[in-house]
Amino acid sequence: MPSINPERLLNDLKTLRSFGASGNGVIRTALSEIDLESRYWLAQRFADAGLDARLDSVGNVFGLSTNPGPAVLIGSHSDTQPQGGWLDGAYGVVSALEVARALAEDPATKNFGIDTVSWMDEEGTFFGCLGSMAFCETLDPAVLRTATDADGRRLADVLVQAGLDRQPPVTVQPERQVAYLEAHIEQGPVLDDSDDRIGVVTAIVGVREYDIHFIGEQNHAGTTPMRRRKDAARAMIALASDINQRFPETASDVSVWTIGSLSLGTDSSSIVPGEATMRLQLRDPDEDVMDRLESLLLEIVAAHDGRHGVRVECQPGERLRPAPMNESAQRCLASAAERHAPGRWRRMPSGAIHDAQILAGRLPSGMLFVPSLGGVSHSFAEDTDEDDLVLGCQVLCEAAINIIKEHTR
Amino acid sequence: MPSINPERLLNDLKTLRSFGASGNGVIRTALSEIDLESRYWLAQRFADAGLDARLDSVGNVFGLSTNPGPAVLIGSHSDTQPQGGWLDGAYGVVSALEVARALAEDPATKNFGIDTVSWMDEEGTFFGCLGSMAFCETLDPAVLRTATDADGRRLADVLVQAGLDRQPPVTVQPERQVAYLEAHIEQGPVLDDSDDRIGVVTAIVGVREYDIHFIGEQNHAGTTPMRRRKDAARAMIALASDINQRFPETASDVSVWTIGSLSLGTDSSSIVPGEATMRLQLRDPDEDVMDRLESLLLEIVAAHDGRHGVRVECQPGERLRPAPMNESAQRCLASAAERHAPGRWRRMPSGAIHDAQILAGRLPSGMLFVPSLGGVSHSFAEDTDEDDLVLGCQVLCEAAINIIKEHTR
Numbered sequence: 018m019p020s021i022n023p024e025r026l027l028n029d030l031k032t033l034r035s036f037g038a039s040g041n042g043v044i045r046t047a048l049s050e051i052d053l054e055s056r057y058w059l060a061q062r063f064a065d066a067g068l069d070a071r072l073d074s075v076g077n078v079f080g081l082s083t084n085p086g087p088a089v090l091i092g093s094h095s096d097t098q099p100q101g102g103w104l105d106g107a108y109g110v111v112s113a114l115e116v117a118r119a120l121a122e123d124p125a126t127k128n129f130g131i132d133t134v135s136w137m138d139e140e141g142t143f144f145g146c147l148g149s150m151a152f153c154e155t156l157d158p159a160v161l162r163t164a165t166d167a168d169g170r171r172l173a174d175v176l177v178q179a180g181l182d183r184q185p186p187v188t189v190q191p192e193r194q195v196a197y198l199e200a201h202i203e204q205g206p207v208l209d210d211s212d213d214r215i216g217v218v219t220a221i222v223g224v225r226e227y228d229i230h231f232i233g234e235q236n237h238a239g240t241t242p243m244r245r246r247k248d249a250a251r252a253m254i255a256l257a258s259d260i261n262q263r264f265p266e267t268a269s270d271v272s273v274w275t276i277g278s279l280s281l282g283t284d285s286s287s288i289v290p291g292e293a294t295m296r297l298q299l300r301d302p303d304e305d306v307m308d309r310l311e312s313l314l315l316e317i318v319a320a321h322d323g324r325h326g327v328r329v330e331c332q333p334g335e336r337l338r339p340a341p342m343n344e345s346a347q348r349c350l351a352s353a354a355e356r357h358a359p360g361r362w363r364r365m366p367s368g369a370i371h372d373a374q375i376l377a378g379r380l381p382s383g384m385l386f387v388p389s390l391g392g393v394s395h396s397f398a399e400d401t402d403e404d405d406l407v408l409g410c411q412v413l414c415e416a417a418i419n420i421i422k423e424h425t426r
Numbered sequence: 427m428p429s430i431n432p433e434r435l436l437n438d439l440k441t442l443r444s445f446g447a448s449g450n451g452v453i454r455t456a457l458s459e460i461d462l463e464s465r466y467w468l469a470q471r472f473a474d475a476g477l478d479a480r481l482d483s484v485g486n487v488f489g490l491s492t493n494p495g496p497a498v499l500i501g502s503h504s505d506t507q508p509q510g511g512w513l514d515g516a517y518g519v520v521s522a523l524e525v526a527r528a529l530a531e532d533p534a535t536k537n538f539g540i541d542t543v544s545w546m547d548e549e550g551t552f553f554g555c556l557g558s559m560a561f562c563e564t565l566d567p568a569v570l571r572t573a574t575d576a577d578g579r580r581l582a583d584v585l586v587q588a589g590l591d592r593q594p595p596v597t598v599q600p601e602r603q604v605a606y607l608e609a610h611i612e613q614g615p616v617l618d619d620s621d622d623r624i625g626v627v628t629a630i631v632g633v634r635e636y637d638i639h640f641i642g643e644q645n646h647a648g649t650t651p652m653r654r655r656k657d658a659a660r661a662m663i664a665l666a667s668d669i670n671q672r673f674p675e676t677a678s679d680v681s682v683w684t685i686g687s688l689s690l691g692t693d694s695s696s697i698v699p700g701e702a703t704m705r706l707q708l709r710d711p712d713e714d715v716m717d718r719l720e721s722l723l724l725e726i727v728a729a730h731d732g733r734h735g736v737r738v739e740c741q742p743g744e745r746l747r748p749a750p751m752n753e754s755a756q757r758c759l760a761s762a763a764e765r766h767a768p769g770r771w772r773r774m775p776s777g778a779i780h781d782a783q784i785l786a787g788r789l790p791s792g793m794l795f796v797p798s799l800g801g802v803s804h805s806f807a808e809d810t811d812e813d814d815l816v817l818g819c820q821v822l823c824e825a826a827i828n829i830i831k832e833h834t835r
Contacts (some may be wrong), residue, residue, distance in 0.1 A: 205649030222648060226695055237803055239709050239777035240630060241613025243677075244803070250685050251670055258667035261660055268652075275647040279688055286635055286707040286744075287687045298695040300648050310496050335695075368648035373717040392654070394646060422578045 019123035021414050026368040028116040028278045029062065032109060033095065034220035042397025043103045046166075047096035047138035047147070048076060052282060055095060056135065059110065059198050063133055068120045070203045074177065075161075075188040077148040080117065080133035087424040088130025089417045090380065093242055094139035094148065101140070102202070102399025104406075107202040108387070113409040129421045133192060134415035136372045144173040147368045153187055171286065187377045192263040194383070195424045196346055197376040199384045200413045202401055204369045206342050206392025214405050215354040215362035215412055216386030217347055220302035221374040222271075222366055223339035225311065227297045229256065233327040235283060235291030243330040247326035249293035250281055256321045257295060257327065260314065266312050274310070278355040290368050340374040346383025346420065353415035354385070357408055369394075385412060430533035430823050431603065432816040435524040438471065439815070442504065451806025452512045455575075456505035456547035457485060457584045460669065461574060464504060466529055468519065472542055474526045482596040484570075484585065485558040489526065489542035496604040496833040497539030499789065500525055503557065510549070511611075511808025513815075517796070518609040519544040521819040523698040526650060528823050538830045539561075545781045551623070552581040560780035561786045563597055598788045604833045605755055606785040608793045609822045612780050612811055615801025623814055624763040624771035624821055625772060625795030626756055629711035629773055630783040632748035634720065636706045638665065638727065642736040644692060644700030644746045658702035659690055659776060665730045671722065676722050680775050681710045683719070711748045711775035713767035749783040755792025755829065762792070762824035766817055778803075780824035 036046035037056035056078045063070035063080025072079045078095075082088045093109025113133040136147030145166045149373045150156035164172040178184045205208075206214050210239040233247035257276055264274055275298045282292030291340045297314070315331065322329040349365070354362035365386070368372075373384045387409035390400045430794045445453035445464035465487045472479035472489025479489045487504075491497045500519025522542040529535040547558030553573040559565035573581040585591045612618075617625050640655035666685055673683055684707045689699030706723070710716050724740065731738040756773070763771035776782075776793060785791045796818035799809045 032634070075656070096548055142450060161810055163605055167542075204646055205651070207651065210654075224648075236681065236801075237778060238686055239633075239779065239802065240612065242614070242616065243674075243682055243778070245615055248689060249685075254663055254666040254670060254685070257663040261663060263654075266792075271651070273652055275649065275695065275698055276663070277647055277658060277690070277697050278693050279690055280522075280693075281686070284687050284689075286684065286705045288686050289684055290686060296695045298647055305451070336710055368650070369646060370648065372505065378443070392650065394649070 018418070019119040019126050019414060021115050021119045021410045025118070026111060026407060026410050027403060029114060030107060030111045037097065040397050041103065042144050042399065043097050043101050044099065045097045047099065047140065048140040049070060049177060052096055053179055053301050059095065059135055062114055066114060067121055067344055067384050068117060068133060072181060072184055074181055074184045074395040075148050075151045076179065076181050077152060078135040079187055082130040084130045084139065086130055088132045088421050089196045089198060090134060090194045091198045091417060092094060092134030092136065092412065093199050093201055094136040094144065096138050096140050097208050098395045100397060102396060102400060104202045104401055106139060107392055108406060110200055112200045112413055116414045116417055120418065129288050131417060139148050139372055142166050145370070146372055146375050149375040152187060152377050155375065155378060165256055175390055184291055194344065194380055196420045197373065197380040197382040198346065198413060199371060199373045200409050201384060201386060202389045204394035204398070205387055207365055208386060208388035209392055210413055211363065211388060213361050213363045214358045214408055215389065216365045217350045218342050218367045218384035218386060219347065219364050220339050220341040220366050221278040221371060222257040222300040222302045222368050223304060223307055224335060224337040225299045225307055226334035227314065228332045228334055229295050229297060229379065230330045230332065231293040232328050233291050236289040238287045238289050241289055246289050248289050249327055250290040252321060252324065252327035252329065253293040253295055256317060258303060259317050260297065263317065264310060266271060267309050269301055269306045269328055270305060272299070272306055272310065273368060277368060289398060293345065300368055304339055323364060335343050340377040342383050343381035345423065346381055348418040349416040350385050350412065353412040353419065355413050356415065367387055383416065385409060427824060427827070428528040428535050430524050430528045430819045435537065435816060435819050436812060438520045438523060439483050440518060442516050442575050444638040445629065446506065450512065451601050452506050452510050454506045454510065455508055456549065456551040457588060459710045461505055468504065468544055471523055475523060476530055476540060477526060482591055483588060483593045484557050484560045485546040485588065485590050486561060488596055491539040491541050493539045496830055497541045497542040497602055498605045498607060498631050498829050499543060499603045500607045500826060501543030501545065502608050502610055503545040505547050505551065507549050507615055507804045507807060511803055511805055512610045513602045513810055514613065514803055515548060517611055517815060519558060521609045522821055524819050525823045526827055529811045529827065535827055539829065540826060547612055548781050554779070555781055555784050558784040561596060561598055562784050564784065564787060575706055577615065581724055600788060605752065605829045606782060606791040607755065607822060607826055610795060611803060611808070612779055612795040612798045613803035614798065616774055617795060617797035618799060618801055620772065621816055622772045626759045626763055626771060627751050627793035628756065628773050629748050629775050629779050629797060630780060631709040631711045631752040633744060633746040634708045634716055635743035636723065637741045637743055638704050638706060639739045639741065640702040640736050642700050644764050645698040647652065647696045647698050655698050657698050658736055660807055661700040661730060661733065661736035661738065662702040662704055665726060668726050669706065672722060673719060674832060676718050678710055678712060680716045680717065681708070681715055682777060683708050685811040701705045708778055711715060712750055726797055738823060741783060749786040751792050752784065752790035754832065755790055756819050757787060758825040759792050759794050759829040761822065762821040762828065765824065766821050792825065794818060802832065
């Protein structure tokens with residue numbers, strides 16, 4: 018069984034970190050100059066590993082195997098948040114490169130097909146999961162015309178400026194690519210808290226968002242008696258409190274819900290607010306659980322609607338279905354995890370969105386997590402023990418081999 | 427007993443409305459060109475009524491009686507909110523003018539001293555109750571140097587531009603001025619709901635404000651399990667809900683409390699907020715009730731502080747003591763009200779701030795309210811039945827006469 022080269026893995030990770038390094042973190046947002054530089058460097062590393070390397074029309078970097086037979090596509094993204102950690106995405110990309118190199122060096126696996134990839138803009142500088150959606154042919158073509166970044170720069174212009182618009186698109190080859198694997202930091206505290214070293218992802222959670230509007234009557238905060246008020250803030254507080262008190266009855270162990278946005282139509286200590294809005298986000302790996310939470314939400318909204326003269330309206334927003342990971346990919350990852358970290362791995366959902374959620378629609382997909390120290394991510398402070406980085410890559414390597422073996426049996 | 431002239435009262439009110447008229451409302455913010463124009467018109471009306479008329483160094487308009495003996499100062503403000511009603515303030519100013527004229531026309535009262543006034547900037551375009559504070563010598567001199575409006579225009583510059591800085595200041599004359607009376611629309615629904623026509627104000631409420639800060643930990647809304655969250659929004663919702671549920675135990679019939687400002691340190695559906703702030707305002711005419719509500723608030727804050735890892739800090743802000751109205755002034759207003767609207771008047775606190783709150787520190791002060799239709803104010807829709815406008819002015823007139831009689835007995 019081939020072994021990955023820990024030093025080479027860590028060195029390449031550190032070199033990638035140097036593109037956009039800022040303190041312990043990295044600033045390498047999608048299609049920035051430094052992101053493009055790092056992608057050409059990555060393409061060179063893929064080529065050095067004997068892969069057919071190229072950037073496609075949206076800036077995805079591919080290293081395609083020239084071996085005949087089934088291939089496993091492995092990768093993640095190398096763009097970062099505006100203040101990103103050094104491992105988020107980068108770890109999965111460099112691990113894919115290392116797996117390709119390890120297999121190529123071992124006579125027993127040198128003919129195995131490993132495709133590597135770094136997806137463009139998973140973090141949504143222009144449009145979240147842009148690259149993986151383009152590859153999977155699920156990207157709405159309008160996005161390429163209309164998407165802009167927070168500064169108003171048009172994605173289309175930036176792609177032209179980078180010369181990427183002339184590159185041919187690269188799309189999924191389901192007859193050749195038999196699976197997609199992605200390694201990633203957990204971005205949460207579950208592994209770090211439990212002292213487990215590997216997470217085998219069972220599903221990437223679904224997301225549902227709701228904008229809840231409260232329409233009362235704006236009034237003078239001194240002269241309007243309490244019983245006469247149609248106070249939108251008060252109604253919002255009461256309903257939000259009910260959500261927080263009643264959701265645990267219906268939620269699963271891994272359900273999360275967040276009120277990340279709250280606002281009033283007025284902002285004055287002397288005005289009874291006439292309007293208020295809050296946004297609620299639910300995440301759960303199980304569509305049935307999300308259905309039950311949604312029913313409970315609508316029941317709570319109906320119960321509050323009209324109380325003290327305040328109308329309540331609930332408007333559904335973003336809606337992403339959970340993406341279960343492929344059973345066979347999970348099994349291959351789990352057996353590799355048990356061999357290399359016996360008793361110290363677990364199955365778990367991913368609460369964060371990943372490119373694997375997009376890929377799962379086109380290829381049997383699997384994901385593995387390594388621990389995030391303190392559960393921290395999207396922060397310069399993000400980090401993982403080097404031993405865990407090495408272990409995760411070794412597990413990924415063995416899982417890829419097992420998948421290819423299953424397909425060539 | 428002199429009678430006011432209803433037609434003259436309403437005509438002058440309508441003329442004053444024409445300065446800055448906008449639909450049914452008025453835009454005549456303090457020290458705007460139209461506000462200054464209206465003040466020179468008012469000064470002329472005061473002079474026509476035989477009063478010694480002048481604008482002072484902050485733009486207060488006075489009509490001082492030249493009669494010897496005690497005088498009652500009567501007035502209100504004629505500046506408006508950015509979108510103001512036509513009666514808020516203006517009604518009290520024109521009523522004062524009409525009372526002065528009515529007394530001057532009646533041989534029995536023509537030697538009675540009535541001073542009239544329109545205060546500058548009660549509504550706080552630059553600084554709330556600027557004019558009455560300057561008159562009462564309670565204005566912090568720094569305000570004149572530093573106050574600006576929402577557009578950043580400096581009060582000092584605007585006063586120079588208007589030529590007001592060269593006018594001598596006018597200050598309270600407690601040896602001559604024996605009382606202050608102010609008529610005002612209620613700006614609330616109490617009279618309109620109860621079908622009473624006059625409110626005799628017992629006290630202007632005190633105000634206390636508190637900024638409550640919640641300091642938790644910002645986190646990823648997908649990957650952070652519920653039990654691990656230090657969610658500042660959740661803590662704020664729970665505490666605000668407790669306030670709304672527990673305050674009624676301790677509040678008086680006329681206590682009001684308002685959460686008019688709520689904000690989160692982040693505004694994203696995918697981020698667990700690490701910081702949140704809300705502002706609570708209390709109003710009550712009774713200092714003891716406010717003390718008890720404050721104790722309860724601090725008890726609630728202490729109970730929530732540290733729950734789920736979120737620190738809670740409560741920072742007191744603005745603090746205005748209740749201003750009880752003078753007993754004798756109340757009695758004079760009440761007996762006049764009972765004579766002209768038997769059984770259809772009530773004693774009541776003022777939930778809104780008025781210049782009388784400032785004056786009460788220097789002169790025995792009284793206030794009367796007329797109904798606001800639907801309780802609406804600070805709005806173009808603000809209105810009052812003409813019959814009530816006339817009645818209020820007549821009651822004001824008789825109360826002023828009775829006060830002067832008490833002082834010349």
